[in-house]
Amino acid sequence: MDSTTSSRQEREQRFREIYDAAYVDLLGFVRRRVHPTHAEDVVGDVMLVAWRRLDEVPADLSAARAWLFGVARKTLQNARRRDNRHDAVAVRLAEVRHGPADAGQHPDLVAHRVDIAAAWPLLSALHQEAIALSVLDGLTAPEAAAVLGISPTAFRLRLSRARRTLRRHVDSTTAGDRLPGHLASDRSPR
Amino acid sequence: MNKRTFDTMTTAALRDLDPAPTTVLTDEELERADATFARILATPSHAQVRAEPRRPRRRRSRLLVPLGLAGAAGATVPALLLGGGSAFASWTPKPEPLAAAAVSEAAATCRASLEVPDQGERVVIAERRGGWTYVLVAGPKSEGFCLMRDDLVGHQDPADHREEGFFGGYTTDPVEAPTPARDRIVETESMAGSVPTPGLWLLGDDEGWFSSVQGYVGSDVTGVTVHTPVGTDVEASVANGRFAAWWPSDQPSSENLEVMGAWTYTVTLADGGAPRTGG
Numbered sequence: 001m002d003s004t005t006s007s008r009q010e011r012e013q014r015f016r017e018i019y020d021a022a023y024v025d026l027l028g029f030v031r032r033r034v035h036p037t038h039a040e041d042v043v044g045d046v047m048l049v050a051w052r053r054l055d056e057v058p059a060d061l062s063a064a065r066a067w068l069f070g071v072a073r074k075t076l077q078n079a080r081r082r083d084n085r086h087d088a089v090a091v092r093l094a095e096v097r098h099g100p101a102d103a104g105q106h107p108d109l110v111a112h113r114v115d116i117a118a119a120w121p122l123l124s125a126l127h128q129e130a131i132a133l134s135v136l137d138g139l140t141a142p143e144a145a146a147v148l149g150i151s152p153t154a155f156r157l158r159l160s161r162a163r164r165t166l167r168r169h170v171d172s173t174t175a176g177d178r179l180p181g182h183l184a185s186d187r188s189p190r
Numbered sequence: 191m192n193k194r195t196f197d198t199m200t201t202a203a204l205r206d207l208d209p210a211p212t213t214v215l216t217d218e219e220l221e222r223a224d225a226t227f228a229r230i231l232a233t234p235s236h237a238q239v240r241a242e243p244r245r246p247r248r249r250r251s252r253l254l255v256p257l258g259l260a261g262a263a264g265a266t267v268p269a270l271l272l273g274g275g276s277a278f279a280s281w282t283p284k285p286e287p288l289a290a291a292a293v294s295e296a297a298a299t300c301r302a303s304l305e306v307p308d309q310g311e312r313v314v315i316a317e318r319r320g321g322w323t324y325v326l327v328a329g330p331k332s333e334g335f336c337l338m339r340d341d342l343v344g345h346q347d348p349a350d351h352r353e354e355g356f357f358g359g360y361t362t363d364p365v366e367a368p369t370p371a372r373d374r375i376v377e378t379e380s381m382a383g384s385v386p387t388p389g390l391w392l393l394g395d396d397e398g399w400f401s402s403v404q405g406y407v408g409s410d411v412t413g414v415t416v417h418t419p420v421g422t423d424v425e426a427s428v429a430n431g432r433f434a435a436w437w438p439s440d441q442p443s444s445e446n447l448e449v450m451g452a453w454t455y456t457v458t459l460a461d462g463g464a465p466r467t468g469g
Contacts, residue, residue, distance in 0.1 A: 012231060024213070024214070025212070027210070028208075028210035028212060032210050040219070044226040044229070047230055048233065051233070094207050096207065112199045112203050113202075113207060115203075116204060116207065117203075131204070135200075135201050136205070136210075163197065166200065167196055167200075170196075
């Protein structure tokens with residue numbers, strides 16, 4: 001028998017573990033960054049890389065997930081035009097939807113959501129990415145730093161700048177130009 | 191709004207606006223995830239490289255009955271026309287032998303990359319086609335081969351070879367050496383494989399697919415030509431009673447059945463007579 005036969009089973013088992021543990025999160029990570037119709041294909045590509053480079057995938061599942069996010073990010077960078085390869089990968093947010101769910105929420109929170117949605121596109125991809133990794137993708141600072149290939153300290157700094165910039169955009173877009181009653185009508189259940 | 195409240199509310203707002211809120215997969219998504227998993231396992235990984243045999247993986251001492259007619263193998267066919275992507279653009283149908291120093295370096299790199307102990311194998315075939323070096327090492331208890339980009343030869347840290355430009359296989363149960371008649375050959379191994387190439391990670395885009403064959407030659411055989419299903423003729427390396435050849439191909443799939451087709455051989459004999467077909 002091939003010397004690789006027994007390790008083949010171990011490799012498959014390990015890959016299965018990673019696949020099952022990280023698939024949903026990886027799909028979410030990719031869906032935040034590409035058109036949803038492409039997301040599963042990208043996830044497949046990333047998982048193929050993981051299979052090919054299984055020895056490099058961290059043993060800890062949470063770290064493995066961050067590793068996969070890093071590969072996904074590179075995949076998305078590489079899929080773009082060559083000259084943009086090293087840019088940050090922008091993150092999209094869902095459209096603001098108003099519906100019955102708003103009714104049970106604090107009006108300030110509903111209003112803030114509208115503000116954030118308006119301010120988000122004004123952020124640079126670099127800042128979108130830092131905030132999304134921490135808030136939406138659920139990574140710790142060291143994990144997010146690993147995804148971006150920077151030090152945890154550099155990531156914390158970037159994140160804090162990103163939050164400050166977001167706040168500045170929110171403040172400037174909401175300073176006095178919101179019509180009274182506008183939000184009240186927007187958030188009424190339909 | 192103070193900073194803390196702002197941050198808390200921003201976190202809540204962002205989660206509300208998450209285009210991919212954490213959910214469980216739908217049945218359809220789950221089905222596709224499972225299909226992707228199966229598809230990935232069907233591709234070779236570096237530690238298990240003999241995937242996707244297109245024929246029975248090993249045929250012991252089966253004599254071939256080639257059908258091809260004698261033909262010159264000299265025509266240069268751009269590898270791009272043959273498949274294999276740009277990875278093998280420099281490929282040549284005629285192999286170049288390696289200098290002695292390059293042979294031992296290639297063998298050492300191959301062994302290091304496959305992470306196998308030295309079990310007294312010796313180099314039986316070593317050749318170069320364009321920018322690619324191929325080496326076949328064989329011993330009584332083991333056999334292995336590597337196809338690698340020339341610039342990887344001499345880098346013996348296995349980690350250097352994991353990502354791209356390297357393909358290798360190793361077995362501790364080699365085919366028992368057949369004894370072909372003096373004017374015949376016996377093919378012992380054939381396979382399709384792919385080499386990951388740098389830069390692009392997307393599935394299928396930048397895999398250098400190739401086919402390879404190995405076997406034994408009879409005592410009078412001095413040359414072996416492979417008539418490939420992709421239409422080109424490939425001159426095999428013949429040395430130490432063995433032959434080996436590889437050529438750029440395409441990913442075997444239902445959409446390009448031709449790459450999965452059979453190939454045939456023509457052998458050249460030492461007596462200088464006309465090349466004859468037949469195994």
